[in-house]
Amino acid sequence: MEKILIVGCKKAMDDVCIGCSRCLVGFNRRKGEFERYTGQDAEVMGLLNCGDCPGPAIVTRLAQIKLWNAPMDEKPTKIHIGPCIVDHCPYKDTLIKKIKAKAGIEVIEGTHPFKPDNIFG
Numbered sequence: 025m026e027k028i029l030i031v032g033c034k035k036a037m038d039d040v041c042i043g044c045s046r047c048l049v050g051f052n053r054r055k056g057e058f059e060r061y062t063g064q065d066a067e068v069m070g071l072l073n074c075g076d077c078p079g080p081a082i083v084t085r086l087a088q089i090k091l092w093n094a095p096m097d098e099k100p101t102k103i104h105i106g107p108c109i110v111d112h113c114p115y116k117d118t119l120i121k122k123i124k125a126k127a128g129i130e131v132i133e134g135t136h137p138f139k140p141d142n143i144f145g
């Protein structure tokens with residue numbers, strides 16, 4: 025069973041991409057970077073924000089995820105980085121590098137594919 029932790033931008037998760045619904049719909053429908061789990065047993069076990077600019081707390085927050093979930097014997101097997109970081113974060117290179125260096129599990133850049141090309145077209 026794959027257990028997926030999605031990591032996103034704090035500002036986007038709080039104020040822009042309300043409810044992280046596109047990531048969740050993308051996962052439920054196995055679209056975008058979640059297509060790899062088609063036909064597989066997989067769950068989203070958490071949605072973690074980066075901790076705010078410029079992301080200094082990300083490693084601590086990953087450790088907190090481990091701590092909070094230890095009593096339930098839950099831990100992620102895959103981390104997906106949201107497009108709010110991959111496509112928009114000015115600190116993404118450092119942030120993603122830190123996550124990859126410390127996670128100890130596969131880190132995949134991307135989640136849902138629901139990014140409209142234009143607003144009024």
Ligand code: SF4
Binds near residue numbers: 035075078113
């Ligand atoms: S560091 Fe990047 S991902 Fe985190 S809040 Fe700032 S812009 Fe968003």
